[in-house]
Amino acid sequence: MLKANIIPLFVIIPLLSAFLISLLGKYLKRQFIYVFSNISCFLLLYFSFYGLNMLRSCGSNIFVYKIGGWAPPFGICLVFDGLAGFMLVIVNLIAFIVNIYSLNYIEKYTDKPKFFTLVFLMLTGMNGLIVTGDLFNLYIFLEVASLSSYALVAFGTDSEDLEASFKYAIMGSLASIFVFLGIAILYGFTSTLNMADMAMIIAEKTGSRIIPFVSVLFIVGFGTKAALMPVHAWLPDAHPAAPASISAMLSGVLIKTLGIYALARILFNVIGISSAISSILVFLGALSLSVAVLLAFAQTDLKRLLAYSSISQVGYIILGIGLATPLGILGALFHLFNHSAIKSLLFLNAGAIDYAAGTRDLREMSGLKEKMPVTANTSLAASLSVAGIPPFAGFFSKLIIIFACIEKGYIGYAFIAVIGSILTLATFMKMQKLAFFGKLNEKYNYLKEVPLAMKLSMVVLAVICVCGGLLLLPRWNFFLSDAANVLLEGSHYAVKVFEAVK
């Protein structure tokens, strides 16, 4: 039981940091805030790895923490298993890197303590959502993360930012209402809110029509948070409007935690996924990945292009998860990991260009490689990885998803995935050509490469993009396969949770 004691820290550390910065930030030196926020991000990252390592070494592959000593199903419990560990590592890794990047990047914004307060509140929401074992608690953390992200999108306070934030807030709140309705109906159906207890009751009460209905509510709700294709409209406005380091967080981890992780956890582990629901997910995934990439190709605003590309890549992940086969889920989770590194890096690159040259318009920039070699090369690595060029990590994850489609007999979907990948390549080659190659625009002769902290964080992410494929080697394989196994074992999750609290 003592080993589970680290789990509440994932909520405590960011929450404490958020309010301490908000309270003391006005009176302290700026450097102190930076150091403090980096220390807490580092602690979170350390505890994520520590937890994952503990999970491996003690062999029980699940830890359950009882808040206030109340055992489930009556109290709220926090669950740390392979999937939660996997997500925590991704979220806290990206948060740590983005935090380093923010040191220089947010110079141009005025209220820095508020920025870090909101970032830490968002981190609280995401970490809490990942570790919670209680459905209503999940909703609360969903709202904590969403509300702070609405505020962060509007952080620049230009009219464009405010409009994007308003649109995001409206669509996000609607999505939350769908999720809330789903939770309320499930509560009425099972008389419990604990996810493990609920899974057991639902497994006994078969043949009810409530479950497909609730599944659709969750797909709409979490699908909006993940920006699936018919309900994606907020993302291409919101992600470009936010400060670049926040875009990286939003695109890299927020849509995946709030959308994909929550949906997958509930569909697989709590209410059980049926073949009809799974085919809806596959269809929506294929729709997103094919249509969004066409839209991305037409964009001339760099961050908007990246935002549409995010929708497309989320389509791949949903396609893989919808297949519900071991290979499909493994590919989806691997792509989730790769995409969070890739898209964070691309948004950080866009922020670096914005920082140095002050533009986001692809038509205005040209030949920046000459003046900003680190940005250009890291961006090239990310572009090749997201387009699926062989030695890079993105290639392997897409390949697994395509193989999984073929294995399940969905040749058409496999074909769409291949076409989508080719179009992604075209989009990013266009982006590279316009931004970094060609002749340097006269007016950018004064340009300098961005400061060290920004370069460092971009290089670290680029290394992850290039070496991510190593996770498939047998030695590192557990990181992905432990997470995939949690989803695959379905409602057996409940049995394991109750065994762990005994």
Add this chain to the structure above:
Amino acid sequence: MENNKSGMTLFVKTSSRLVAVLGLIFGMHIILHGHLAPGGGFAGGVIIALSFVLLILAFGKDAALSKLSLKLASNLENVGALLFLIIGLLGFSGGAFFLNVLVKGSPFRLFSAGTIPLNNVVIGLKVGVGLFVIFLTLVILEKSKKEQ
């Protein structure tokens, strides 16, 4: 509060002065009896915030700000959130996050239920001050829009 130039008429001022105090006391009652009766930190906090809002409506923004400045209010809000977290952390001394470590006392007494009344008080602080800050921000925004 005796400033007659800003705010509404004498009738409104006099009656809201009475009602605001009643509202404040009622809010505190709701908060302190949160563990015994319906209501609690959130509901009581809203009532307290509303009594301040009433003062703003009747006497104008400056009268309310002289009682509670915006900076102090936003600091108090942070303190409320931090205290709530600290009460949760106190539970670690007994072995679990949010464990009720204090003496529980006998049921249905005002001083009973361990940390729960304390939680209610800090939630009341956070919610009350938070709503007050939201209202003040809206008022200040509206005022600066008119001046432009």
